[in-house]
Each structure stands twice: as C-alpha cells, then as structure tokens.
Amino acid sequence: MSSIFRSAHDGRGFDIALALLALAYLLVFSAFPLVYNILMSFQEVDMFSLASLSRPFVGLANYMTLFANPDFWPIMGNTALFVVLCITFQLLFGFGLALFFQQDFFGASYLRGFFLAAWIIPALVAGAVWKWIFAGDAGVLNYLLSSVGLIDQKIFWLSNPAISLYSVIIANIWLGIPFNMILLSVGLAGIPKDMYEAAALDGAGPWKRFFFMTLPMMRSTLGAVISLGIIFTLQQFDLFASLTQGGPANASNVAQYWSWQLSFQTYDIASGSAVSVLMLGFVIVVAFIYVRSTRHEYSA
Amino acid sequence: MKRYVLFVVALCFLAIYLFPLYWMYLTAFKPSSETFTYPPTFWPTHPQFNFVQTFIDKKMDVYLWNSMVIAVGTTIIAALIGTGCAYALARVRSLGMDIVLFLVLMMQVLPPSLMATPIFVLFNQVGLIATPRFAVVLAQSAKVLPLFIVLCRTSFMQIPKELEEAARVDGASRLGAFLRIAVPLARNGILVTSVLIFLQSFGEYVYSRSLISQEDLQTATVGLMNFMGPNTTDWNGIMTYAVIYVTPILIVFMLLQRKIVSGLTAGALK
Numbered sequence: 001m002s003s004i005f006r007s008a009h010d011g012r013g014f015d016i017a018l019a020l021l022a023l024a025y026l027l028v029f030s031a032f033p034l035v036y037n038i039l040m041s042f043q044e045v046d047m048f049s050l051a052s053l054s055r056p057f058v059g060l061a062n063y064m065t066l067f068a069n070p071d072f073w074p075i076m077g078n079t080a081l082f083v084v085l086c087i088t089f090q091l092l093f094g095f096g097l098a099l100f101f102q103q104d105f106f107g108a109s110y111l112r113g114f115f116l117a118a119w120i121i122p123a124l125v126a127g128a129v130w131k132w133i134f135a136g137d138a139g140v141l142n143y144l145l146s147s148v149g150l151i152d153q154k155i156f157w158l159s160n161p162a163i164s165l166y167s168v169i170i171a172n173i174w175l176g177i178p179f180n181m182i183l184l185s186v187g188l189a190g191i192p193k194d195m196y197e198a199a200a201l202d203g204a205g206p207w208k209r210f211f212f213m214t215l216p217m218m219r220s221t222l223g224a225v226i227s228l229g230i231i232f233t234l235q236q237f238d239l240f241a242s243l244t245q246g247g248p249a250n251a252s253n254v255a256q257y258w259s260w261q262l263s264f265q266t267y268d269i270a271s272g273s274a275v276s277v278l279m280l281g282f283v284i285v286v287a288f289i290y291v292r293s294t295r296h297e298y299s300a
Numbered sequence: 301m302k303r304y305v306l307f308v309v310a311l312c313f314l315a316i317y318l319f320p321l322y323w324m325y326l327t328a329f330k331p332s333s334e335t336f337t338y339p340p341t342f343w344p345t346h347p348q349f350n351f352v353q354t355f356i357d358k359k360m361d362v363y364l365w366n367s368m369v370i371a372v373g374t375t376i377i378a379a380l381i382g383t384g385c386a387y388a389l390a391r392v393r394s395l396g397m398d399i400v401l402f403l404v405l406m407m408q409v410l411p412p413s414l415m416a417t418p419i420f421v422l423f424n425q426v427g428l429i430a431t432p433r434f435a436v437v438l439a440q441s442a443k444v445l446p447l448f449i450v451l452c453r454t455s456f457m458q459i460p461k462e463l464e465e466a467a468r469v470d471g472a473s474r475l476g477a478f479l480r481i482a483v484p485l486a487r488n489g490i491l492v493t494s495v496l497i498f499l500q501s502f503g504e505y506v507y508s509r510s511l512i513s514q515e516d517l518q519t520a521t522v523g524l525m526n527f528m529g530p531n532t533t534d535w536n537g538i539m540t541y542a543v544i545y546v547t548p549i550l551i552v553f554m555l556l557q558r559k560i561v562s563g564l565t566a567g568a569l570k
Contacts, residue, residue: 014474015392018384019400022449025381029442030407030415037418050424097313105306111314113561117321120553120560121546122503124521128528128542129324132535138336140323147339174320186565237413238505241525256413263417264510276414287409291402 034280041277045269062274069271071250071258078165079234079254079279082172086236087229089173094180094225099214101181102188112185115178123175127242130171134158134243161251164244168252171239176232180225187221188214220293227290234283255279324546327539335536354540362516363523364545366433370519371502373437378448378497381441383490386452387482391461408446415439416510423511432512436519439507444497451496451563455489456482492559499549520545 041062043055066072101112118126133141134157145151157167191214199209215222234256240246246253246261253261255275263272315322327335331348334341355361389401419439420429428435463485464477472480483490505521512518518526524545527538553560 012392014478015388016396019388019392019397022381022385022445023400023403025377026404026407026442026445029419029438030410031403033415033418033422034410036422037415040418040421045421050421053425100306100313101310103306105303105310107307108310110558111310113557114314115317116557116561117318117550117553120499121321121549122505122521124503124505124524125324125542125546126320128524128538129320131528132327132539133320133323135535138338138340138535140340143339174317177317182561182565231409235411235413237411238521241505241509242528256411260413260416260506260510263420269417269421272417276417280410280414283409283411283414284406287406291405 037273037280038277040270040273043270045273047267047269050269058270062270066271066274071253075250075253075255075258078252079256082165082169082236082254083230083233085166085169086172086176086233087226089169090176090180090229091222091225093173093177095184097177097181098184098188101185112181115181117178118175119178123236123238124242126175127171127239130167130174130239131158131243134167158244159248161248164248164252168239168243171243172233172236175236175239176229179232180229183225183228184218184221187218187225190221191217224290224294227286227293230286231283231290234279324539324542327535328543330536332534332536336533350536350540351544354537355544358523358527358537358541360520360523360541360544363518363520366508366517367502367504367519367521369433370436370440370504370508371498373434374440374444374501374504375494375498377437377441378445379490379494382445382448383452383483384478386449387456387478387486389449390453390456404446404449407442408450410443412439412443412506415443416506419507420510429511432514432517435511436504436507439511440501440504443507444500448493448497451493452486452490455486455493455563458489459485488559489563492556492563495552495556496560496563499552502549 040055042057042059043049043062044058045055049055097112097115101108133139136142136154136156136159139157141157142151142154145155155163158164195213196209199213204212236254237256237260240252240254240257244252246257250258256279259272259275259279261272262268262275326342326344328350329344329347330341331344331346334345385400385404389397389404423429423435423439428438459482464481467477467481468474503521504519505525508519508522509525512522524538524541527534527541532538
C-alpha cells in the first residue's frame, strides 16, 4: 500500500493517477451513458418505466418499429444530404479563403482571425439571426436577391418544405467556414515556400502548382478536415432548433435532431435511443478512422 | 500596390462574411416601426436603445446568471481534472498513455443531442435531475473535457523536461514540480483554453433544454428560444436580446483573438 502511495507521490504512478482521474470522469459521464444507451435501445422505455431499474427487454422491436416508420428513410436521406453539402461548401469556401489569406499583405493573419467571430458566438444565437435574415416578408435575404434581380417573388426559406433543409444548410455552411479556413491555413503554412519558387522557375503556372503541389501536399490535412467536418456537422443541433425545428412536416429533419425530438417531445425514449445508437455508431467509426490516421502520421 | 488591393479585397470578404452580425446589431438599434419596412434600411434613421427595457422585460438577469453558473462550473471541473491529464499525456509516451489519449479523443466526438437521451434517463434514476444546473455542468464537462486536454497537452509539450528534472534534483516531489514548475509555465495555454471552454459552455443549449425544467433555472439560450416562439414577430426585441447576450462574448474574443487562434491551430491537428 505504501509503495503505491510513494509511486503516486514520487514516481511513474503520479502520471498514471493524473491520467486516470480524467479518464474515470469520462468513463462515468460519457462511456457509461453510451453503453447504457445501447442497453435502452433493446428495452421498453417510456415515461412510466423511466425511473425503474429493471425494464422489460424487447429484443430488436425498437429498431423494427424505427425502420418501419415512414419518416425514417427520408430523415436519414436528409442527414446524408446535410453532411455532404455542408462539408463540400465549407471546404470550398474555407480552402479559397485560406489560399487568399496565405498571400503576403498587411494584416492578413489578423483579419483572418476575425472570421472566427462567427464561430465563437452560440450557435443558437446564430440561428436566431439567420431566422430573421431568412424571414419571408421582411427578411433581408429576399430583398438582396430581388434587388440584384436573382428572384422575382419572395422565397419562403423556412416554411417551404422543398427549401427549408437547404436554408439550414446555408446557415451551417456559414458557421463552419472559419474553422475549416483556420485548419487549412495551418496545412498551407506547412508547405515549404522554396518548393513553389523552384516550380515557378521550371515554368509551372499557378494552376499547375495548385493541382500538382498544393493539393498533394495538403492530402493529410484535407483528410483531417473532412473527418472533423463529418463529426462536427453531425453535432449540429442548435441551428435546427432555432430555424425550422425539423419542419415543416420533417422536411428539414435530420437524425441528431429527430432522436432528441423522439425522446424529449414525444417521450418515445426507446425510439430516441435507437436512433441515437445508430448515429453514435456511425460517428465513432468516423472518429476511429480519423484518430488512427493522425496517430500513424504522428509516429511516422 | 498589389498589397493594398489584397488588403481591400480581404476587408470586403470579411464584411460580406460578417454581414449577419451587422444585421443583428442594426436591427437591435432600429425602432420597431423601421424593422419591417420594405425595402429595409441599412442604417438606422432613428436609432433606439431598448437594451435596458428588453433586459428587464425578458428577465435576462436570471437567464444570464444561470448560463454563468453553468459556464463557471464547467470550466472549473474541466480545468481541475483536465490539466493533470494533459500534463501526463504530454510527458509520458507509453502504450498505456496512447490508449488513454485514444479514448479521450474518441469521447470528444459524441454529439450532445444524441447523448442527451441516456444522460437524462441515468440522471433521472440517480436523482441528479433534482439539481438541474449541476446536472448540466456534469454533462457539459464530459463534453468539453477532451478538448481541454488536447489543447493543454500541446502547451505542456512545449515546456522542456529539464526544468522539472532540475527541481526534482533540488528535492521537489513530482507534485511539487508539477504545481510549481510545469503549471506556471503552461499558464497561458491553460488560461486561453479555459476561456474557450467557458465561452462554449456559456452558449450551451442541448443539455440545458433537456435537463432543466424549471423556468427560473434556465439558461440564456433557452430564454432566447422561448422568446422566439413559433409565430414571433418581435425581431427587434429578439435581436436586442441577442446583442446583449453575445457582445460580452465578442469582446472577450477580440481581446484574446490571436491567442485563441494559435492555441486552436496548435492543438486541433495534432
């Protein structure tokens, strides 16, 4: 006993104790709920059995009900569309801005930092501001688009079921651009300058330099940014809550919002946890691939 | 010459990008009669200052206080538990520590809206729902702790090991060397990370909405949602609320902008 204490006080045990303290916290408040969630998805959980410790097991019934739900596949499709479009455009805008701010001019890094102002404000507030911008009758977006002649009648961004999902996507792209830009800037800064000078001397134009030097050198950064993009896009909840609440008629609903709605608004906790298990499984697979790949690079 | 052109173009990009924030401030200063004019005005002709009125009417003192309690609590827990772990992960390279780091990174990615269901049921069973703000602090700490550890770890990695070894030769214990040498040297990184965690938790929504049912314990985000309602038209008031809420956040961000950006970039990709 005293040797354990001495080790924790003076030796290797000190580091282990510090690391295990945080790990224990995460195991109790993240990993345990995660496992418990899987258990719940095989049980009958409603408001009556909520507080009891032993609930009847129902096997795969919750998942069967879920797959049979006519909303299931459209919402999964929305989720995929949301992730793909958000990441594509965040990456395009982020990469463009990162390349632009990579140039040498007065205040470049300072101005670049100000983009993060959008990232630092609560996403729910950003959602409130966008809801006002999207407003059908007095919204400024409709005014700007019609004054440059792009539209002739007002678009109802949030109440038109064919458009509402794209409105949330637009707002989320706006939110995600700064983070993408900053991470890509770090990658760009890591490419040695003299490589470009040598290539320019050999007669490679800017497009050639971009496609044959910048892109290949940025491969690992791009991989990291895309994986982080998937992870963060699937964490987006506040924008759905403030803009459309998944509506109208689930037209803009995605899995991470639907799961919450099932549990906390219709009190169908069993279905909520089944959706949650499916999505968490997906996120963990993405994170696993991402962490493995960055680890490999680190040791290489 | 080219540099000036680039600077002006950069300013234009920034102005376009930050237009939604400008629109928020502009609407807050417009009188309600001017808010719904079409075409809209881009500069308030008769600026109004409804801030005190909105603050009192919408009981923002209660909401902001609750947000503050949750953000402070979360930051304290994350800093107390996370700093030591970040230090250990920076100092020791072993299979065991690699596994710890791997687990920490995996815990970082769990979406709160998906974790809300099991956390609600669990907290309900052990009675934590009776102290809802504390419940939110516990859940939110688990959410932000991995980010805190990852960002602080890079600060500790920059401190030479030799400084601690010298202190150890002089008779300091591991704990003494950690508290008196390593932590003070990593002070800046720990502080900036704590500010970042604080700002994130100050805008927390999912857990507050899911775990807190009493009106007077709810956070500023939930208050804003209640204000927005399904068929709201008081955009004037909502934007005033938003301005009161985010202006302190933006000021802190402006002051620490360079440090937050560099801390984020150093930690995020490693």
